[in-house]
Amino acid sequence: MYEHDVLVIGGGLAGMRAAFTASQNGVDVAVVSKVYPVRSHSNAAQGGINAALTDRGDKWEDHGYDTVKGSDYLADQDAIEIMCREAGDEVISMEHMGVIFNRDEEGKLGVRSFGGQRQARTFFVADFTGQALLHVLHEQILKLGVRVYEEWFVLSLIMEDSECVGAVVMEMKSGDIHVIRAKAVIIAAGGLGRVFEPSTNALICTGDGMALAYQVGAPLMDMEMVQYHPTTLKSNGALLSEAARGEGAYLLNSEGDRFMEKYAPNMMELASRDVVSRSEQTEINEGRGVDGCVLLDVRHLGEKLINEKLGQIRQLGIDFADADMAHEPVPIRPGMHYQMGGIKTDVDGRTNVPGLYAAGETACVSVHGGNRLGANSLLDTLVFGRRSGQHATDYVKSKQYANIDDSAANGDKTRLQSILDRDSGTELFGAVRREHGETMNSHLAVYRDQTGMETAFEKLKELRIRNDKVIVHDKGKVFNTNLIFTLELSFMLDCAEAIILGALERKESRGAHTRTDMPDRDDENWLKHILISRTNDGETAVDYLPVKITQWEPQIRSY
Numbered sequence: 001m002y003e004h005d006v007l008v009i010g011g012g013l014a015g016m017r018a019a020f021t022a023s024q025n026g027v028d029v030a031v032v033s034k035v036y037p038v039r040s041h042s043n044a045a046q047g048g049i050n051a052a053l054t055d056r057g058d059k060w061e062d063h064g065y066d067t068v069k070g071s072d073y074l075a076d077q078d079a080i081e082i083m084c085r086e087a088g089d090e091v092i093s094m095e096h097m098g099v100i101f102n103r104d105e106e107g108k109l110g111v112r113s114f115g116g117q118r119q120a121r122t123f124f125v126a127d128f129t130g131q132a133l134l135h136v137l138h139e140q141i142l143k144l145g146v147r148v149y150e151e152w153f154v155l156s157l158i159m160e161d162s163e164c165v166g167a168v169v170m171e172m173k174s175g176d177i178h179v180i181r182a183k184a185v186i187i188a189a190g191g192l193g194r195v196f197e198p199s200t201n202a203l204i205c206t207g208d209g210m211a212l213a214y215q216v217g218a219p220l221m222d223m224e225m226v227q228y229h230p231t232t233l234k235s236n237g238a239l240l241s242e243a244a245r246g247e248g249a250y251l252l253n254s255e256g257d258r259f260m261e262k263y264a265p266n267m268m269e270l271a272s273r274d275v276v277s278r279s280e281q282t283e284i285n286e287g288r289g290v291d292g293c294v295l296l297d298v299r300h301l302g303e304k305l306i307n308e309k310l311g312q313i314r315q316l317g318i319d320f321a322d323a324d325m326a327h328e329p330v331p332i333r334p335g336m337h338y339q340m341g342g343i344k345t346d347v348d349g350r351t352n353v354p355g356l357y358a359a360g361e362t363a364c365v366s367v368h369g370g371n372r373l374g375a376n377s378l379l380d381t382l383v384f385g386r387r388s389g390q391h392a393t394d395y396v397k398s399k400q401y402a403n404i405d406d407s408a409a410n411g412d413k414t415r416l417q418s419i420l421d422r423d424s425g426t427e428l429f430g431a432v433r434r435e436h437g438e439t440m441n442s443h444l445a446v447y448r449d450q451t452g453m454e455t456a457f458e459k460l461k462e463l464r465i466r467n468d469k470v471i472v473h474d475k476g477k478v479f480n481t482n483l484i485f486t487l488e489l490s491f492m493l494d495c496a497e498a499i500i501l502g503a504l505e506r507k508e509s510r511g512a513h514t515r516t517d518m519p520d521r522d523d524e525n526w527l528k529h530i531l532i533s534r535t536n537d538g539e540t541a542v543d544y545l546p547v548k549i550t551q552w553e554p555q556i557r558s559y
């Protein structure tokens with residue numbers, strides 16, 4: 001058995017920011033990650049990170065208002081105030097740690113425009129901001145001597161007297177299963193993109209963290225709020241960053257019109273993501289699309305700017321859509337991108353389970369509500385990663401280790417062996433995973449309705465039965481990815497359950513949750529969070545929480 005004061009599950013930006021803070025505060029902290037930390041999905045973040053810096057006349061209150069409006073008034077405003085107030089210091093401290101942000105003509109930190117914001121406040125490193133932040137934080141935690149269990153896969157959380165006291169983890173290299181005892185556990189295991197197919201997310205984004213928390217009774221909040229990004233490639237769902245529209249790209253329909261004029265005359269292509277995705281889908285549904293897509297046109301920006309600031313996405317277009325954006329428009333469409341919901345936490349990362357914290361995309365503070373603004377997620381990971389690391393440090397100082405031993409892993413050992421022992425049948429994880437993802441994409445995408453969501457729920461029940469019969473052909477212990485993928489599939493099914501239940505529950509349209517059968521926002525009845533949890537007897541429960549409103553009363557939302 002291993003032990004650490006604080007165990008962080010996840011080596012992405014949220015996890016490493018939490019670990020950095022806890023380690024700096026002098027507690028023994030370890031990070032466990034199923035991939036080498038710099039391969040975490042934060043690496044894929046392209047466009048940038050938001051902060052309102054006063055030296056350019058920006059105000060955190062303006063950033064706060066844009067975020068509240070972007071969320072369609074579902075986000076908690078106390079959490080937004082904290083995030084926006086602390087954003088400037090967070091960006092500057094990342095710069096001091098070594099992130100080389102792009103500069104403007106005067107040599108100051110450069111900014112670009114992002115959707116749903118009235119001011120350019122997105123700081124960036126070309127179109128690989130996440131990678132730059134991630135590598136610097138990785139260096140920093142190594143410098144502090146944080147223990148990193150890399151390529152270790154968390155199987156379950158350990159509970160004792162209703163408190164979280166550690167995790168059961170598989171070392172993928174050997175297949176050995178270990179207990180890691182901890183006084184506090186911070187889940188920073190990222191998003192669940194691959195619950196949908198296709199998705200802009202990496203194959204590793206399977207919602208493990210949300211499912212782990214759900215399985216020990218922590219509520220998941222705002223799960224019905226799934227963001228479809230307006231600019232993804234048809235061929236494989238890869239993202240072309242909002243940075244393109246931030247730099248001035250046009251969206252065109254088959255008639256060559258900049259159709260956003262109709263839907264968001266003030267903000268045009270830079271309206272918030274839910275608005276742009278709905279507009280695109282409407283154009284496509286009404287016959288003004290191009291082969292199921294609309295067109296992203298950057299030609300007028302010139303090849304020099306495209307190469308300097310959008311080089312990576314130009315290459316993505318060439319590689320996966322056979323279209324060079326410097327010379328022709330690229331076909332794009334809305335695609336699953338981000339989960340606004342997650343494990344319900346307070347502003348210090350605390351969940352409803354003592355000893356259990358969550359931060360980053362896996363968590364729901366909630367600063368994104370019904371729709372996240374581009375470049376607010378990296379900010380969320382850093383601000384609330386740091387705050388979780390800080391609070392967990394204070395929490396463990398007065399805690400003793402729980403009285404557990406290696407036998408805490410027995411349940412998982414038996415479970416895994418029973419999966420490996422299945423030797424008849426033909427069900428493979430890949431087929432179940434694909435059908436599952438495609439079902440979610442068919443019925444819980446940009447537009448939804450009761451019948452579609454009920455169909456998805458019925459399909460989910462069938463897929464659960466099939467999941468219990470999945471055959472793992474590799475019976476070995478060393479890097480048994482066949483087994484890992486099968487375990488991830490179970491996590492994904494739990495996440496899907498919470499998404500569909502939340503979506504069926506919300507009887508209105510708000511943010512990313514747009515119902516064709518209930519098209520209006522209904523503040524009177526639905527200005528509240530929906531929480532889905534699993535009870536001790538394995539049933540699901542639905543609960544509500546009021547939205548915290550501090551200074552921005554809900555208004556009609558237009559861009």
Ligand SMILES: Cc1cc2nc3c(=O)[nH]c(=O)nc-3n(C[C@H](O)[C@H](O)[C@H](O)COP(=O)(O)OP(=O)(O)OC[C@H]3O[C@@H](n4cnc5c(N)ncnc54)[C@H](O)[C@@H]3O)c2cc1C
Pocket residue numbers: 009010011012013014015032033034035037040041042043044045046047048049129130152153154155188189190191200201202208209239337338359360361362374375376377378379381
């Ligand atoms: C293509 C793309 C571009 C984006 N661009 C931007 C942008 O420009 N600006 C912005 O603000 N946001 C952007 N986002 C969103 C943002 O990148 C993510 O929301 C954010 O990086 C998530 O960080 P995280 O630390 O929460 O999780 P991640 O970086 O996904 O890290 C999750 C960690 O958890 C570990 N883990 C998961 N499950 C287990 C398990 N069972 N056992 C052990 N370890 C586990 C993983 O190994 C990983 O280390 C983008 C997203 C995508 C998909």
